[in-house]
Amino acid sequence: MEVGFLGLGIMGKAMATNLLRHGFRVTVWNRTLAKCQELAALGATVGETPASVVSKCRYTIAMLSDPSAALSVVFDKDGVLEQIGSGKGYVDMSTVDAATSTKISEAVKQKGGAFLEAPVSGSKKPAEDGQLVILAAGDKSFFLGEIGNGAKMKLVVNMVMGSMMNSLSEGLCLADKSGLSPQTLLDVLYSLTIKKDLGAIANPMFKLKGPTMLQGSYSPAFPLKHQQKDMRLALALGDENAVAMPVSAAANEAFKKARSLGLGDQDFSAVYEVVKGAGGSGSGQP
Numbered sequence: 001m002e003v004g005f006l007g008l009g010i011m012g013k014a015m016a017t018n019l020l021r022h023g024f025r026v027t028v029w030n031r032t033l034a035k036c037q038e039l040a041a042l043g044a045t046v047g048e049t050p051a052s053v054v055s056k057c058r059y060t061i062a063m064l065s066d067p068s069a070a071l072s073v074v075f076d077k078d079g080v081l082e083q084i085g086s087g088k089g090y091v092d093m094s095t096v097d098a099a100t101s102t103k104i105s106e107a108v109k110q111k112g113g114a115f116l117e118a119p120v121s122g123s124k125k126p127a128e129d130g131q132l133v134i135l136a137a138g139d140k141s142f143f144l145g146e147i148g149n150g151a152k153m154k155l156v157v158n159m160v161m162g163s164m165m166n167s168l169s170e171g172l173c174l175a176d177k178s179g180l181s182p183q184t185l186l187d188v189l190y191s192l193t194i195k196k197d198l199g200a201i202a203n204p205m206f207k208l209k210g211p212t213m214l215q216g217s218y219s220p221a222f223p224l225k226h227q228q229k230d231m232r233l234a235l236a237l238g239d240e241n242a243v244a245m246p247v248s249a250a251a252n253e254a255f256k257k258a259r260s261l262g263l264g265d266q267d268f269s270a271v272y273e274v275v276k277g278a279g280g281s282g283s284g285q286p
């Protein structure tokens with residue numbers, strides 16, 4: 001089966017590569033066309049536009065940065081809508097808000113196509129290993145129910161994650177400033193993780209990100225600009241539903257500050273640099 005793939009960033013590249021490895025014929029498109037070459041070398045065909053990919057493929061998957069990218073690829077000239085129709089499906093795996101997902105779903109359905117929203121939980125490594133958790137909603141699925149619920153669930157998960165990342169950063173700073181070793185804090189958190197009976201704080205993310213944070217190494221698995229986008233969209237969802245979220249709002253401010261310091265393309269754990277600055281143990285500069 002020929003599968004289309006739109007968006008070959010950190011996640012899309014890994015996901016499309018896995019499709020090829022598992023025997024699918026894949027046609028790829030990326031806004032920056034040069035990024036298609038690596039996939040072409042693995043056997044993918046390169047489409048010139050989103051529309052040309054959809055015209056060739058029964059199912060097309062998208063993995064794009066944010067709502068404006070997701071909408072642009074569907075609605076703009078040479079976009080998905082020009083070729084989607086009966087017998088074809090479009091699966092958007094980007095992290096967006098429910099309104100974006102609903103707008104795309106309605107447009108695709110109006111043209112006779114099928115739509116799934118399917119944001120993922122996991123990051124670069126799970127994507128490379130084929131271990132992403134898919135939060136799907138839409139046609140022919142019970143999963144999370146009506147379109148929009150997949151997007152909302154993904155935003156709630158990432159809002160919690162963003163607050164946890166700030167909390168870890170503050171913990172590392174507090175350990176340091178109060179005369180403790182931040183590394184020992186990680187060791188303690190790790191031992192709580194592996195001893196499941198002590199596991200209320202069990203948390204693979206701390207284990208994965210903590211050591212690289214202490215090294216000041218922020219090679220992007222999940223770019224900070226995307227984490228801040230997800231906080232922003234989750235806070236908007238909170239507004240709509242009159243849910244007070246002061247912890248998340250504060251975490252969002254730290255991510256915004258990090259973006260303003262030029263850390264948007266670094267891993268989201270780079271928010272530690274901002275927290276260090278605010279806590280007085282550093283300048284806040286990368």
Ligand SMILES: NC(=O)C1=CN([C@@H]2O[C@H](COP(=O)(O)OP(=O)(O)OC[C@H]3O[C@@H](n4cnc5c(N)ncnc54)[C@H](OP(=O)(O)O)[C@@H]3O)[C@@H](O)[C@H]2O)C=CC1
Pocket residue numbers: 006007008009010011012030031032033035063064065066068069072073093094095096120121122123124221222223226227230
């Ligand atoms: N990285 C992670 O750990 C995870 C990310 N996500 C979500 O997955 C999505 C992709 O993330 P990731 O791969 O990390 O991000 P990247 O920044 O690495 O990739 C973003 C992709 O979107 C494309 N893009 C951006 N703007 C536009 C536009 N206006 N029109 C067309 N294409 C556009 C980029 O194209 P170009 O190459 O031309 O810039 C690129 O292919 C995001 O929604 C993110 O929140 C979900 C789970 C985990």
Ligand SMILES: O=CCCC(=O)O
Pocket residue numbers: 095120121122123158222
């Ligand atoms: O949406 C991104 C999730 C990243 C992660 O789970 O590390």
